[in-house]
Each structure stands twice: as structure tokens, then as C-alpha cells.
Amino acid sequence: MPEIKVTPLGAGQDVGRSCILVSIGGKNIMLDCGMHMGYNDDRRFPDFSYVTQNGRLTDFLDCVIISHFHLDHCGALPYMSEMVGYDGPIYMTHPTKAICPILLEDFRKITVDKKGETNFFTSQMIKDCMKKVVPLNLHQTVQVDDELEIKAYYAGHVLGAAMVQIKVGSESVVYTGDYNMTPDRHLGAAWIDKCRPDILISESTYATTIRDSKRCRERDFLKKVHESIERGGKVLIPVFALGRAQELCILLETFWERMNLKAPIYFSTGLTEKANHYYKLFITWTNQKIRKTFVQRNMFEFKHIKAFDRSYADNPGPMVVFATPGMLHAGQSLQIFKKWAGNEKNMVIMPGYCVQGTIGHKILNGQRKLEMEGRATLDVKLQVEYMSFSAHADAKGIMQLIRMAEPRNMLLVHGEAAKMEFLKGKIEQEFSIDCYMPANGETAMVTTNPSVPVDMSLNLLKREMALGGPLPDPKKPRTMHGTLIMKENSLKLVSSEQALKELGLNEHQLRFTCRVQLQDPHSDPDTLHRVYTHLKSVLKGYTIQHLPDGTVMVESIVIKVSSSAEDVNAKVLLLSWSYQVQQSPVIFSSEPFNQFLFSSSRKGFRHTR
């Protein structure tokens, strides 16, 4: 039985560092190649040596697919392709391809220039890596090689995020990457057709959450920001440069416009301008509203949101600042946080998920004293708010996707083990399909039952269709007669005559005969004639012929009479019929007919005696 193997190198019962190996139909595919935000050592990258032990990655992997541009999904890409060494194709969507290098470069700058790490990939490496990228369009089927094909679906989450369907023959796997089933202010909802994959590999960040209405969340968010501004406080919103940031910007921008607020909104510079540029560019990847109105006004041209300068953080008066990165683990957001943490009028709103080990995670868990580098401690007095704006599907969304795609098996990644366990139970209960949740390095195996396509000649099909009953019964299997020929890796179903012809074989006739002993004093021809007349009277509606060569034909059954040498009265009735008669559905009724024939002929003669 063919198997599909799925091995997470990262993201198995874990969030961050997504990297999943899939072996399907003899092909090996790497899904995402991310890094972990919480670590600063080797653990941040997936263990690529696991993949091949010693050999080259290029020999082992057929392709790499990147679902979207978040660093935990693409952060290790230059490391893998340039430093470990991989020359095969890397697939990603157009927006991802455009934005990914910016983020990687930013990440590199922070790690190398700020923290002074060595042995890290260089700008040139990022460029070289991006040269290996093949862009994907939505719903476009791309042939990686003769057998392997991939197809991207819209995933929401961030600009350019995609779900991918990987297909080899009739086996298929769908990898969701990160996705969002609820549309937001700038992106639409994920969508997939009923492709019935063998495995659906889904993220499960919010496995135990069912969010209430998004509008409710938006209202709460705006209210919190508004209240804080009215108090004269400063609001820090740590975000990743792309994705949520744009949604929140649009939200605040429209709110500011509507409420006619004057407090400044800042966005940390650098990344933003470039990123917004791409958002303006890839307008087809956004939601209905932005797509339809961008001719009048491109929603990503903000009026109220200005670029942030480091010195602004000390300005008096209220302000709202979006700063990167999102989990308060480094960079500008952390700097600003340190500055503002002492004042209880200020507020920090964490709009998304925080990985364990980050400051964001700590303060959300209520820690009020933080240890900083250099043994300093920081008192956290400002208000900490959590707003789940994270664009991941919640439990309901995951269920909805399962319902849409109707997979045969389910595999959860990118989530915490305990929560996965819970969702796993739910899924198994509701859909009665198997659900797997392998840990990193653990392999989940799914045996598939691939259907084998067979070519069949149209004539044979039509002939066999005509034999069956009336049409509508597509759900029931139907038997048909033919010969299966296996030749050079292909299967053909042909009629038996054609098979004989093709193989150069002679047809053998198979006849069944049967002897019936009778006591009859008449001569042989007379007996035969009596049998003939009797049958004629009993079996109406059948063609019965008395042939001149001393046989009686009932349809295609031949009856002969011979007498034995010893006893003249003992007559032997010879019946003979062909294999087709026994098999073919037309004269299937000949079986009872035959019995009838025997019994009736016996009976008939008893009468005459």
C-alpha cells in the first residue's frame, strides 16, 4: 500500500519555526522553512541534517513551498538554500516573493548589525536565494515535474498567504500554512474547493478558541485606544511590519477620520513604506471593498498615519505608535516599551499571539517585573491589553475548512500540544476521520488507497452500459466484462476479442454437456421428435428448432438423442451449451430454464408411458 509520510521539523506540537517534510508518491517536499523567534542559537533553525543525514538537500528534496512571508515560515530559507545548500525550485506567491526579501534583510540587520552575530546569512545570500524562487498564481496548477503538481489557494492571513495542494497521481496533501476564515478590514477569507485530499495539514494556533464577532473585537479595540488617548496616555501597539499592522492601520485611520481625532498615529519607519507600497501594488489580493474602491482611493494611502522617528517617543501628549516586532522581543517596540512602561496612563495593546519566552508572553501572563539584559529589572506599570487580532483561524474556522475540503485524514501542526489534543478529539468526534499531531522529528504515516486509472475503449463502455439497467444509479459499482491488459506501465480495459487479437491467441470454446438417461421404447429420431414436440408445448416464447441433422436447438442449447448398445429402451439425452450461455446476462435465465427442461422432459416421458 502506498503511504504518505509527514514529518514536522518545526511546528510539530509547537508554534514558530514551521518546517514540514512530506513524502508523497516518491516525492519529497518541504513545506515552509521558518525560524523560531524565541531562540537566538541553533535551535532557531530547523534541523536540516535530519533530512538527508549527509547527502545534499537538492538530491533529496523535489521542491520547497513557502506559504507566506512571516519569518516563522520563511526565516530559514537563505540559511537552507545558501548555507546548507539547496538548488531546487522554491515556490511562493508573487506578493510573498516581493515582501519576503525585505523581511529577511530586516531580520538579518537586527541579528548581525545590532546583536553582532557572525555565521549568519548575508544580503547576497538572500538575493541568491530569491533567484531560485518560482512565483505562483492563485488557482494555477504548476507542474514541478511530470508527476508532482502544486496549486495555490487564497488563505487570508497576510497579503499573499496561500494554502497549497500537492498532488502526485491521485494522492494529494493540502498544507494550509497560516490561514484565516474570517475576512478582515483588508483581506478576504480563506477558500478551498472540495478537493478531498488524503491529508489536510492545518495550523492550529487557536485550537481551543472560538472567537466572538470580529466587529465586537474591532469596537473594543477602538474604544480602548480612544479612552487611552482621551486620558492623555500613549498607546503602543507592537506589530509585525506586515499583516495585522495594515489591518489595524486601516481601522484606526477610518476611525480617526470619522471621529475627527487629532492625536498623531505613528508607524515605525523603514519597512513600512516599502511594505505599504506592496500592499498598494497587490490590490487583487485584498478584500472586496479595497479591490472595488481603489480606483477612487487606495485604502493603503494613509492620511493620519505618519512615519515614526525615535525622538518622538519622548514627545509629550497622547499618541499611538505601531512598532515592530510584534512579540516585544527586540527592536523598536521593545525600546519604546521600556520608555513607556513606567507610566500607568500608557497602554500596550498586544494584537496577536506571543511565543513563549518573549517579553510579550511574559507581560501578558501578568508578570510585573521584567529582567532585562544586564541584570536590570523593569517595573511594568502601564496597562497591558490583549486583543486577539491575530489572523489565524479559530477552532470554528478549522472545522469550517475541514468541511470545505473534506479530507480523509487530518494533521495538526503549528499549535500547542495540549490544545491540539483537545481539537483532535473534537475533529475525530465530529468528522470521524483520523487526526494526527506528530511532534518535531516524529513521522506520521497515512496509507492511501489510490485509485488506479484504466483506459477503456468507448465502444466497450457503451456496450456494457447498454446491458445494465436504466441510468441513474451512479453511486453503485457495476460489474462489466472485459480484459485487463497491463503493458508498459499502462492499464487498458478492452473487450476479450480485441485482447485475443492483440495478444495473438486463439479463442477456446468451452462447452458444458450433460447426459440424461431416459427409458423410451421408440426409435432415436422418434424420441427426439417427441422431445421436440413436448418442449415446444412447454416452453413458449423460446425458439425451438428441429434440425435435419438429428438435433434439437433450444435457443443455443443443443439436444441430441442416442441409444445405448445394451438396452434399446434406455435412451441417452445429450445436452450441450456453451460457456457464454452460462455467463451472459441475457440468458442468465437459462439456468432455471435448464432445470425446467430436465424436469419437464422427465415428466413428459413419464406421462407418455
Place this chain on the structure above:
Amino acid sequence: MAAHLKKRVYEEFSKVVQIPHEEAQAKKLRLSKPSKSAALHVDLCKATNSTDALQYLLQFARKPVEVESVEGVIRILLEHYYKETDNSVRLKIASLLGLLSKTNGFSPDCIVDDAINTLGNEKSHQVLAQLLDTLLVIGSQLPESPAVRLRLIEVACKHLSDTYFGVRNKCLQLLGCLGLVDAPLTKDSNGPSSSSGGARDVQSIISNYFADQDPRVRTAAIKAMLQLHDRGMKIHQIIYDQACRLLSDDYEQVRSAAVQMVWVLSQLYPESIVPIPSSNEEIRLVDDAFGKISHMVSDGSWMVRVQAAKTLGSMLQVSSHFLEQTLDKKLMSDLRVSRAFPLAESHATQTEHVLCFVNLQRKRTAHERAKELFVSGEFSSGRKWADDAPKEKLDSNTVNLIASGACGAFVHGLEDEMFEVRIAAVEALCQLARSSPSFAEKCLDFLVDMFNDEIEEVRLQSIHVLREISTHITLREDQLDTVLAVLEDSSRDIREALHELLCYTNVSTKECIQLALLELLKNLNKYPTDRNSVWKCLKFLGSRHPALVLPLVPELLSTHPYFDTPEPDMDDPAYIAVLVLVFNAAKSCPTMPALFSDHTFRHYAYLRDSLSHLVPPLRLPGRKQVYSLDSVDSSCGSSSVESAQLFLQQSLNRVSSIQNLETAGDQDLLNFTIRDLQRLGELQTELAGAADFCATYLRCQLLLMKALQEKLWNVAVPLYLQQNVTATAAAQQILEETYKLEFLYSGLESRQVATIHHVRLQAKALQLILTARTRQGLDLLISSCEKFLQEVESFQRLFLSELPHLQDSFVDKLLELMPRLVSCKPAELVKILQTTLRQSGLLQLRLPEQIHRATATIVEPTGESDNPLKFTSGLVVALDIDATLEHLHDPQNSVKVQVLYPDGQSHVIHPKPGDFRKPGPNRHRLITQVYLSHTAWTEPSQVEVRLLLAYSSSSSSS
């Protein structure tokens, strides 16, 4: 050259001018050219190959065919059909057959046999499908022939097993359209009555195809079933399961149709009991269907989502806990039962069982329930950080009464990506909320949230919806806050819709009133054009919440117990707004005027005069009782309407006593009655339409009477030329008035229309008599006589049902004499007419329930504007027009704008349909721009803008 000219735009209140579009009677010509059929025959014979033949047929299809030659043409086509080998030509012929059998006045029963015969030896599937389509047309042309139907059904059943989907589609369509409704055969009666299987139960045949392999056929099967339902056949409940299965079909059109099917069944059998799979639970069918359709709101295809969301709105019988589940994405504990529970009563009958179940639920206190509803178990809401640790697993032994995917259907619908879905969801919410006050209360927050939607249409729709359910609800302060934030919206429609909403809202506290006032004043400041709308809004706000306004009065009027405050500016719209609020509140709060300062009273008097529609009459202490009349009016409002109604009826009765139109006293009576009615209309606005209508009608009668009583009738023909003028003018005027009567009033019943037409007929008779007397030539007379007779006939045709009410009237007498009239000479006819006309009595007018006169008010441009519009000659200037139209039916097609230049030139402009908005029932608003352009003139002059109501006299039959 800049023409520095002053043009003043005129304001015209309620000026409605009518332009009659008399349609010339289409002359019928009998053509004497060789018959169509012959020409076609020649053409087809000439065709050498199939392409040519196809060309001929295509050309032929473009021309109409007379009824007489249809059959011949069909015969030729059929003949050619048998000869033709090319599929496409046969296909075209088949489609032509269908087209031809639709010809008006042609009965296709003579070609049924031929058409069915052609099916027999047709090999091509496409042609077969087309032929079945033709049969469908034929069958629907012959609704009264069961024999034909039976045959067609038989044919359809025979071809149902075709391999081509198109053929199966058409067969199903045929079954759906022609299946027997009146005699749905039960399965028992199947045997003896049906010999050929043609009369087998149509439903079971169709439902077999619910599982067809082709999605198009599946769709067609459901559609056919729906068609049967539309035609009045009761769909069996067995179909329900099959339809539910189709809800998870792979194809969206199937799912969409299945949603409709499930809905239909849920309406047919709402109280039936259906089991929940893999459990012993049973629930009402309508609840089950509701759950299943809710599930479709999160379907993959947005078309299905729209369909499902729309459908939900019309399922009003659903139980309340299922309804509430649509607002929460998590499964409420209400809809989860432990599996062990119902076994105890498994011996009970089904209905009892359900009753038990419901009762058990009711026993819990409301408090307990609310708590359970919100602590809904397994999942966290994600609102709080780290709240999402997995809870302990729930007992797997529980059964969900609703699929968990169906929870929160409206939450999903309202945050859908496509605004079409959101609008559908908002509408559905509205429908459900209107029928269930408790649900209205609960969905309020969701609707208020929709005010923040990114698409204007959705915002607008949700504001409208909130207005419609506002009788059920009271807004909390925070909700009002969100609502009022929308007042700053830049779209005028949204703001006005919101004003409209505020007119009808109840608020809970005085802070709310203050907040609303504040926001409205801000709005007024920001958008001064909203003035009228804001004032109106405050008027209602005040009169609805007098008790809440009272404590605010000193602050609002900025009065001070010891000091005199400066008198505010009387022309300040904001101050007027505040006063409107206060005065309206004071109307039902007698203690309030004590808080007013002196200038407030003065301002009251001023506003009462200048803005009388906004400021109610007040009984003010220490003032002269000038308003006694009004106050009496207002105190017993309803009874005064009744008495006015009585008065109206009495006047009409009095008039009806007039038997013929001869006596002089009768004329006076009519005169007085008309005067009374006019005055009544002015006094009692509710009855203005009715009073006006009656007055106009009576004036017509009076005119007729006067015209008939002129001396001219006794004068010898050649002498009266002079007097003739008045009578002709009267006839003309009556005609005009009748058109006004017919088209200017809404709420007329066919009885009144008949009466109006009757008067018009009289006027036309008068005209005819007058023409006869001028003796302008016999030809003219003959033609006008013919025309008159035609009109009498058409009157008879149109108002056949009303004729019994018109006894003893002019028409009645005419119709009696009709045979004579048709045969006699014009002169004689005129004489008869003259006598009948003079003998006929006055037709009594019966008033319909509600009758309103269509009015139009041009709000903008205002006539008093001091800055004239200037424009360069030869170029255009856009003029904004804002008008309110009331009681107008279909203004998109009937209302035009006319611009009249000083030199008499005039343009008629057709506003776009999108320029009309419908802010309320029977009210339309026209906001449009017209372009003015003219050559130079020398001094400022006035340009008139008018609104016209177009009508056509020939369309009067409706």
C-alpha cells in the same frame, strides 16, 4: 462672453403638470402579399446545403408571423425537418416550432402529435433536448388539456433515461411544469389508474433524479420539484431527507437549489418531528431545517451563502433557542442534550416526547438559562489572554441538536467577506427580529456594530433595519454612542437615514437625549444642508421623551435662576433646533413652560408661525388663548378626524340625492358642497386627499351639468356658435380633470376608476354632440362616432365587474341601446346620445379606504435665494434639485423635471432611476442634477423648474 445675467430659479410648491401622451390607435392592415408559409417553403427548397437553410431560418425567425399562417408554417417546417440531415438545422427548426407555438391567438394542440412523433426517430441529443423544450412551450400553452399533458408527461418519462444531460434536464423541467397538480396520485392508486406509467407519482420520478450523476440534472430535478410546489402541489415530506443530503453536494447550484427546497419543506411541515442521526433525539422539522440552512451560511460559495442568509429570514416559526444560537458561534448548552436523557420516555409517543423535552427546558429559571447561555463550555472566546487553555473534555455522550457548524450563522453572515451576504444577513435579521421582540433585543448589538461596516450600502441597510425594529427596543447609552458616531458620515443618505432612525428610537436616560442633541447640533454645524432633517428628528425626539427632556430644559435654554441671560439669536439653526426639541417635549409636559424665559415665549410665537409643521400648539400660561381652536383640535385628535370623516360622508350623501342635473337648486348644492370639501381638506390633513378627490369629482359633475343646461340646446343649430365655446371648454376641462383624478391619487379601487371613466365618457359624448352641431363634414363625424363607440366598448370590457354598480347611469343606458347605436346613422346616434346624456343621473361616488393626492415639494433650489446663478451662454451649469414626492406610484418612470426658460423654451429631463430614494413608505425623494444652458440674454430673469407627472391615457386600464 460671460453673460452677467441674473437668473432666478423659481420655487414651486406642489405644482404638478400633466402631459397627456395620447397614443394613436394602431391601424390594422391586412396584407395581401403571398402567405409567409409559401415564401418560407420556396426559400427552404432553394437551400442547397445546410448552411443556407440555416441562414434562411435565421432570417425567417426575425420576422413576425401572423396567426393565420402559423399552422401552415409549422407544417412546412416539420416537412423539412424530416428531410434534413444536419443537426443544427433540425435544432433551429425545433426551436422555431416552440417560438411559433407561442404566437398569440394560436392554439398549438393541432401540432402536439407531430411534435411528439418527431421525437421518436431523433438521434441527436441536442435536437432532442430542443424538441422537448418545444413540447414544454406547447404544453404550457395548453393548460386546459389534461390529455395532452398526460401524453407529454409520458414522453418525458420515456426520455428521462437519456444519456445526455440536456435531455434529462428538459424532461425534468417538463415534469415540473406539467406534472399533475390537481390529482397527485398516491402510491396505492398507482396500479389500476395508470396503464403506461405516465400517471405515476411525479414527485417520486423527479426525486429519483436527485441523485443523478450530473449536477445540472440534479439542479433541474430540484427546480422541477420547486416548480411543482409553486403550482400548488403538496411536496411529500419524504423529500426532506433527500434535499438535506443535497445540501452537501459538490456543486454550488445544487446546494443553492437545495436550500430553497429545504426551506419549502420547512414551511410545509414545520411541526413534523425529525430524528437526529445517531441518537434518539427528535426535533421539529422547522428547527432542523433552520439549523441546516444556518450551516449553509458558512458555505464555500457566496451565492449559496446569500441564498441561505436570505432564506433564514423567512423562517419565522423557528424556536427561540435555535434563533438565539444564530448569534453565538459556540454551541449553547441549550442545544446540547445528554444522550441518556430521552431514553426514559422512549415509550411515549413522539409528540408527547417533544412536549416533555420542551417542558423540561422551560422549568429552568431564566437566570439559570442566561448563565448557561454565556458560559457555553468547551471553547474560550479568545478575548482574554491565556484564557484558552483546554478545558476538560466534555462528555462524548452528548448530542448536538444543531450541527456545530451552524452556530452563529448571523455572526458569520454579518462578517462575511462579500457585502451581498452581509446585506442579506441584515435583512434576515430584521425579518426575524420583527416577529420576535426578545430576539430583537439580542441582535441589537450586532446591528449597531454593522454601522461600522466598510461598505455604505450595508451601513445604510442596517440603519433602515434598526428603524424597522425600533418599536421593540430601547437603546442603551453605549449603543446610542455608536449610532450617533455615524452622524458624521459624509454620505447624505446615511445621515438622513440615521435622522429617520432617531425619530423612531426610544432612549433610556436623559444623558442619551443630551448626547443625541449634541451630536445632532454637531452634524448641523458640519452639514448645514441637513437643517430640515435635523429639526424634524428633534421634533420626534422631543415628543417621544418629554420626561427625559424636562430636567435638561434650564441647561438647554441656558436660563439661570437669578441672572438674565442674553437672548439667543433667533436665526441660528442650532438654537431653533433646541427650541424644536423643547417645545415638542412641552406639548405633553405641562410643567415645562414654567421654566421658559420671556424671550422663549416670543420665539415660540415666531416659530409657531414660521415653522408650524415643526412646532406644536402649546397651551401657555398667561398667554391669550388665541390657539383655542387648535388646542381643541389637538386634544381630541382622533375624534375630530372621525367627525370630519362623517361630515365628508354626509356631504356626499346629500349630493347623491340629486337625481338629474336640471334643477337650479342642485347646482347651488353642488357649489356649496365643493366649497365645504375644499375647506375640509385644508383643515384636516388626513382627509385632504379624499376631500380633494371628491371636490374635483363634483366639479366635473357641475361643469357637465352647466354645459347641458346652456340654452344652446334649444337654439337652432346655425345660431349658437358663440355659446358653443363655453360648452366645448367645459368638456375639455372635464376631460383634463378626469385625468387628474385618475393619475394623481393613490389608493383608488377599480370602482372609482370606473366612475372616473364614466365621467370622461360623458365628456366625450358631450364633445361628440358639439362636433355634430358644428357640422364640419360628415366624414369627420363618422370617424368620431366610431371612435366613441369603440370607447364605449372598451369601457365595457375594462369594467365588466363594475357594471352592476353603474345601474341607471349613462353607460348603462348606452349599453342597452348599443345594438341600435352600432347600426344607426351618425345623426341619429348623436340624437340618442343627447337624450341619454340629459336623462342620466348623477353617479354616486363611493370613497375608498385610503386616498391620497400625489404631491411634490421642491426643497432645493429655494426661490428666495439671493445669489443668482450665473453661467456662460452656450455652456452648461448644473443645478441641484432636491424634492420630496409623496404618494407616488413608480416615480422612476413617471416623474420628469421640466426647465422653463424665460423665452418660453422648455426642456424635459428624465432623472436616472438611481436618483430616487425611498426614505419611507409612500415617500420618495428625488435628488438629481439638471443642466441648464441657454444663449445670452440681457438682464437677470427667472428660470422655472417644475416637476411633471407623466401619464398616458391609454395605460389607464390598470
